[in-house]
Amino acid sequence: xxxxxxxxxxxxxxxxxxxxxxxxxxxxxxxxxxxxxxxxxxxxxxxxxxxxxxxxxxxxxxxxxxxxxxxxxxxxxxxxxxxxxxxxxxxxxxxxxxxxxxxxxxxxxxxxx
Amino acid sequence: xxxxxxxxxxxxxxxxxxxxxxxxxxxxxxxxxxxxxxxxxxxxxxxxxxxxxxxxxxxxxxxxxxxxxxxxxxxxxxxxxxxxxxxxxxxxxxxxxxxxxxxxxxxxxxxxxx
Numbered sequence: 164x165x166x167x168x169x170x171x172x173x174x175x176x177x178x179x180x181x182x183x184x185x186x187x188x189x190x191x192x193x194x195x196x197x198x199x200x201x202x203x204x205x206x207x208x209x210x211x212x213x214x215x216x217x218x219x220x221x222x223x224x225x226x227x228x229x230x231x232x233x234x235x236x237x238x239x240x241x242x243x244x245x246x247x248x249x250x251x252x253x254x255x256x257x258x259x260x261x262x263x264x265x266x267x268x269x270x271x272x273x274x275x276x
Numbered sequence: 277x278x279x280x281x282x283x284x285x286x287x288x289x290x291x292x293x294x295x296x297x298x299x300x301x302x303x304x305x306x307x308x309x310x311x312x313x314x315x316x317x318x319x320x321x322x323x324x325x326x327x328x329x330x331x332x333x334x335x336x337x338x339x340x341x342x343x344x345x346x347x348x349x350x351x352x353x354x355x356x357x358x359x360x361x362x363x364x365x366x367x368x369x370x371x372x373x374x375x376x377x378x379x380x381x382x383x384x385x386x387x388x389x390x
Contacts, residue, residue, distance in 0.1 A: 167318070197378065206280070206367050206381030207319070252318055262309070263332060264379070266318035 166190045167255050169267035177275055182240040184270050186253030189234065193255040197264065198227060198238045201250045210251075211238070243274045278303070280370050280382035281350075288388045295355040295362070297385045301370030308351040309379060310343060313365045325351060358389045 168187045176182045184198075194215040199207035213220040213227045213236070220227050226239045240247055253267040281300040289295050301308050306327050311319040321335040325345035336343065340358075345351040355362055365386050369379035 169318075199381075204383065206369075206383045208381070209378035212378065254319075262307075262324050263321050263334075264311075264319075266311075266320070268316070268318045 165268075166193075167253055167265050167267040169251075169253055169270050171270050172268070173271040173273070175273045175275060176243050178245060179242045182238075182243045182247065182272055182274070184238040184240075184251050184253075184272065186236050186238075186267055187234060188236075188255050190255070190257065190265070191234070192257040193265075194258075195256040196227070196229060196236050197254045197256075198225075199252045199254060199266075200247075201252060201269070207252060240272075245274050245276055248272060248274045280305075280368055280380050282366075282368050282382035282385050284385060285383065286386045286388070288390065289358050290390050291359055292357050295358050295387055295389075297353040297355075297366050297368075297387070298350045299353070299368030299370075299382060300350040301368075302372075302380055305370035305372050305380070307371045307373065308345050309369045309371075310351075310353050311367045311369065311381075313367065313384075315364070319367060322353075355387075358387075360389050363387055363389045 197212040198210040200210050201207045211222050211225045211227050213229050218229050229236045250269045250271050252269045254264040283298050308325045310322040313319045323336050323343045324332040340356045342354045365384045367384045369381045
């Protein structure tokens with residue numbers, strides 16, 4: 164029962180272009196969404212979050228879009244940089260907090276110089 | 277200001293042995309969470325603890341797994357009589373209070389069961 168799905172296991176993008184990572188969810192009780200970035204042999208680090216009362220949140224090069232009717236969110240990175248190469252996890256929570264996050268399977272992003 | 281510290285980084289056990297994974301939260305954090313990541317999968321919630329209390333253990337397997345966060349010392353995730361299917365990366369996270377928008381994760385313990 165995969166409540167949060169990232170259907171693209173990997174994505175390759177040219178440096179300087181836009182990276183778009185997608186995430187779908189099935190549980191309509193989810194009201195808080197987060198993106199985490201993970202390098203090999205390290206723990207996930209928080210990137211950006213969005214509450215269900217919003218449809219967009221921006222932080223520097225990172226923007227998250229939420230489409231509640233489609234139960235879909237996406238992370239845009241522009242411009243993409245080589246240091247952005249990592250695994251990106253989408254996560255969701257049902258209680259406006261972060262006590263119990265449900266993670267997607269992750270998307271491995273590779274930025275090519 | 278040290279981050280979330282997990283040890284050991286790598287742990288090898290034979291089937292039937294016990295595994296003990298330790299997590300020291302960030303200074304000032306009293307909430308600890310354990311997540312498990314199986315190969316090619318996302319992280320899955322296991323348990324949420326505060327000092328001396330288990331708040332939510334809905335993600336813990338019913339048998340062989342236990343967790344504690346004592347008044348003094350690190351949080352411990354204990355797996356008794358390990359099996360090959362327990363091989364995974366175990367991540368600990370901490371937060372200063374409940375409902376915070378983000379958790380701070382440690383680097384994880386990679387458990388390998390032979």
